Amino acid sequence: MTFRSKAIEVAQSRLALHLAPPPEKITELYGINTFNEEVMRGLLSPEAYIKISNAIRSGSNIDREVAEEVATAMKSWAISKGATHYTHWFQPLTGTTAEKHDAFFDLSSNGKALEKFKGSALVQQEPDASSFPSGGLRATFEARGYTGWDPSSPAFLMDNGAGGKTLCIPSVFISYTGEALDYKAPLLRAINMLDKAATAVCQYFNRDVSKVTATLGVEQEYFLVDKALYYARPDLVMSSRTVFGHSPARGQQLEDHYFGSISPRVNAFMVDFEFEALKLGIPVRTRHNEVAPGQFECAPTFEEINLAVDHNALLMDLMQKIAEKHNFKVLFHEKPFAGINGSGKHNNWSMSTDTGINLLAPTTKPKENLRFLTFLVNVIKAVHDHADLLRASIASAGNEHRLGANEAPPAIVSVFLGADLTKMLEELVSRGEITVEKGENFYYKLGINRIPNLLRDNTDRNRTSPFAFTGNKFEYRAVGGSANSASPMIVLNSIVAKQLLAFKKELDERLSRGEEKKIAVVEILKQYYLDSKKILFEGNGYSEEWVQEAASRGLSNIATTYEALREYVSPAAIETFESIEVLTRRELHARYEIELENYIKRIQIESRVIGDLALNHVVSTCVKYQFKLAQTARSLTDLEMVDEAAPIKEIIKDISDHVVVIKRLVYEMVESRKRANNIPDSTERARLYTEEVKDYFDKIRYHVDKLELLIDDEDWPLVKYREMLFIK
Numbered sequence: 001m002t003f004r005s006k007a008i009e010v011a012q013s014r015l016a017l018h019l020a021p022p023p024e025k026i027t028e029l030y031g032i033n034t035f036n037e038e039v040m041r042g043l044l045s046p047e048a049y050i051k052i053s054n055a056i057r058s059g060s061n062i063d064r065e066v067a068e069e070v071a072t073a074m075k076s077w078a079i080s081k082g083a084t085h086y087t088h089w090f091q092p093l094t095g096t097t098a099e100k101h102d103a104f105f106d107l108s109s110n111g112k113a114l115e116k117f118k119g120s121a122l123v124q125q126e127p128d129a130s131s132f133p134s135g136g137l138r139a140t141f142e143a144r145g146y147t148g149w150d151p152s153s154p155a156f157l158m159d160n161g162a163g164g165k166t167l168c169i170p171s172v173f174i175s176y177t178g179e180a181l182d183y184k185a186p187l188l189r190a191i192n193m194l195d196k197a198a199t200a201v202c203q204y205f206n207r208d209v210s211k212v213t214a215t216l217g218v219e220q221e222y223f224l225v226d227k228a229l230y231y232a233r234p235d236l237v238m239s240s241r242t243v244f245g246h247s248p249a250r251g252q253q254l255e256d257h258y259f260g261s262i263s264p265r266v267n268a269f270m271v272d273f274e275f276e277a278l279k280l281g282i283p284v285r286t287r288h289n290e291v292a293p294g295q296f297e298c299a300p301t302f303e304e305i306n307l308a309v310d311h312n313a314l315l316m317d318l319m320q321k322i323a324e325k326h327n328f329k330v331l332f333h334e335k336p337f338a339g340i341n342g343s344g345k346h347n348n349w350s351m352s353t354d355t356g357i358n359l360l361a362p363t364t365k366p367k368e369n370l371r372f373l374t375f376l377v378n379v380i381k382a383v384h385d386h387a388d389l390l391r392a393s394i395a396s397a398g399n400e401h402r403l404g405a406n407e408a409p410p411a412i413v414s415v416f417l418g419a420d421l422t423k424m425l426e427e428l429v430s431r432g433e434i435t436v437e438k439g440e441n442f443y444y445k446l447g448i449n450r451i452p453n454l455l456r457d458n459t460d461r462n463r464t465s466p467f468a469f470t471g472n473k474f475e476y477r478a479v480g481g482s483a484n485s486a487s488p489m490i491v492l493n494s495i496v497a498k499q500l501l502a503f504k505k506e507l508d509e510r511l512s513r514g515e516e517k518k519i520a521v522v523e524i525l526k527q528y529y530l531d532s533k534k535i536l537f538e539g540n541g542y543s544e545e546w547v548q549e550a551a552s553r554g555l556s557n558i559a560t561t562y563e564a565l566r567e568y569v570s571p572a573a574i575e576t577f578e579s580i581e582v583l584t585r586r587e588l589h590a591r592y593e594i595e596l597e598n599y600i601k602r603i604q605i606e607s608r609v610i611g612d613l614a615l616n617h618v619v620s621t622c623v624k625y626q627f628k629l630a631q632t633a634r635s636l637t638d639l640e641m642v643d644e645a646a647p648i649k650e651i652i653k654d655i656s657d658h659v660v661v662i663k664r665l666v667y668e669m670v671e672s673r674k675r676a677n678n679i680p681d682s683t684e685r686a687r688l689y690t691e692e693v694k695d696y697f698d699k700i701r702y703h704v705d706k707l708e709l710l711i712d713d714e715d716w717p718l719v720k721y722r723e724m725l726f727i728k
């Protein structure tokens with residue numbers, strides 16, 4: 001019996017877990033494992049509570065006494081709910097979350113056991129930074145970094161798997177010289193900058209707006225594979241994707257998986273993690289099957305970005321943990337299976353004011369729609385001017401398989417508005433001289449009154465656009481399934497902030513020359529629209545025509561990760577980030593180095609896995625099978641059944657042909673890897689990994705997948721696609 005057949009037997013015998021639904025109502029369950037504002041109000045003195053609320057809302061500093069009081073309250077709350085340890089929970093640039101647990105338990109000076117958690121431990125911790133990537137920052141600057149409490153994201157309790165709980169404190173991770181070593185620190189800077197810039201622009205329309213919050217709703221796609229089958233695929237274990245595997249007879253051509261019913265086992269898993277997510281204050285809302293077999297999606301309701309990013313990272317952790325219980329493995333990789341859809345993480349993004357206005361939602365009041373158009377067109381202009389940075393923000397080894405690889409959003413950044421909205425902007429621009437008019441007449445003449453109707457009728461959804469307007473928000477669809485959403489959100493919020501600052505400057509100049517406000521706004525928007533029109537695209541983003549058309553428009557089409565990442569250190573990008581104080585030149589260089597190293601390591605691992613599986617699993621199986629065939633052929637020949645032996649000999653020959661090529665290609669791939677590894681410059685090394693090493697992957701795969709069809713199913717060592725995708 002092969003490892004594969006044992007794994008299949010185990011997987012097929014599994015039953016759905018029976019879960020007793022929690023006795024509480026969802027509304028009672030929601031957030032019970034978080035140290036949220038309501039809990040704080042109950043446990044803190046009124047003074048401390050006011051100070052911490054202000055810190056949450058405006059980022060103001062927290063003094064020592066308040067930190068002490070919060071720490072004491074947090075400790076007693078956590079211990080009362082079964083926590084034994086606490087940790088600063090942060091998001092290093094490796095793309096996963098990190099924690100270092102410390103016990104509340106301590107000894108007093110006279111040796112007595114006590115439970116301790118000081119304000120200083122809440123505010124600041126020192127993880128061992130040397131084990132996290134820092135892209136040369138540490139070498140050049142300071143050997144250690146620290147994590148610092150982010151009060152704007154509530155602390156929460158996680159099961160530690162052994163019956164106890166850990167109090168997790170969301171934190172930033174920075175070096176002692178102040179450089180960001182994580183995703184959260186620059187994200188907080190970016191959303192703060194966007195708040196300032198957008199609030200200032202709002203002032204022209206609504207004087208009472210004092211804060212703009214960027215909002216994010218993350219739709220997370222993922223695959224589920226039975227745990228036994230997962231462990232029987234060394235490529236999934238080592239590189240999170242299958243490097244070989246012939247397409248099943250039935251892939252997604254029937255599209256019957258989408259909105260189909262969810263199997264009981266999968267459903268039990270979903271119900272289970274959703275309850276746990278709700279307890280952690282993650283507002284999960286929708287669940288459904290995705291297009292590909294074995295693929296699913298989960299979408300929470302949108303929240304303030306910093307929270308939404310934390311919640312997405314936490315949700316990914318949680319899903320992995322809960323999946324263990326259900327004997328599943330969750331795959332967030334962008335392309336775990338060739339030939340069927342990959343997984344993205346659609347980032348739905350908008351901005352809303354403290355007066356309750358969604359700045360990207362048109363209204364029935366024509367006057368307010370000038371504000372809507374202002375934000376809409378500024379976002380378009382920002383994307384147009386910084387398309388390459390947006391591309392850089394989603395570049396990774398996994399996403400390289402999606403973007404531009406004739407599936408999913410193309411590597412070309414473009415914006416979809418919908419035909420009607422585009423037409424309306426065209427008309428706005430083509431109106432000649434605009435004059436001030438009484439009342440709403442001005443807006444009627446410009447056609448601004450028609451926007452909400454347009455959008456209501458406009459149900460056309462462009463699923464091939466990387467960045468689509470969907471009625472009251474933008475959906476950044478090109479983000480990879482395993483990415484940390486902070487990466488694209490740092491860029492998006494920064495470039496929009498920068499653009500809004502430029503808009504304000506231009507508007508102020510015009511106003512100081514005595515121009516009428518609404519005319520000045522319209523004139524600037526007209527110009528922005530003309531400047532950035534070429535980024536707008538309504539057609540099929542997957543088509544070859546678009547690639548041609550985009551090239552003739554002069555839009556970038558950056559297919560590879562190492563080229564996309566280079567934009568982070570371009571003079572324009574450095575200027576952009578430094579001018580709005582989100583990332584310094586040094587931080588950008590550090591990020592660039594880390595991402596490149598990350599990329600190289602991933603391709604290196606994949607290459608090793610491919611070599612190992614090809615030679616030690618596939619070729620060795622083939623040789624054994626050939627021996628069986630040869631014995632059969634000889635027996636037939638002995639029986640003077642020469643004609644009957646002929647086709648068997650042919651199969652032996654076919655197998656040999658593939659085996660010979662595989663051996664040669666693996667040898668060449670290893671040689672190219674050695675060459676690449678000897679290059680000290682990481683950009684050049686990444687280039688060699690992309691252009692030479694990775695080039696062998698599909699070539700080797702072609703022959704292995706052919707062999708899968710030639711070898712007796714009983715002997716084939718690797719779990720097949722149909723088994724991974726359909727056994728649920």
Ligand code: ADP
Nearest residue numbers: 215216217218299300301302348349350470473
């Ligand atoms: P659609 O059908 O347009 O995809 P949904 O209501 O299903 O709309 O929303 C998809 C995602 O977009 C959800 O996560 C939702 O919370 C999020 N979303 C909705 N409105 C906003 C907004 N104003 N800002 C950010 N995200 C939003």
Ligand code: MG
Nearest residue numbers: 219346348475
């Ligand atoms: Mg959507």
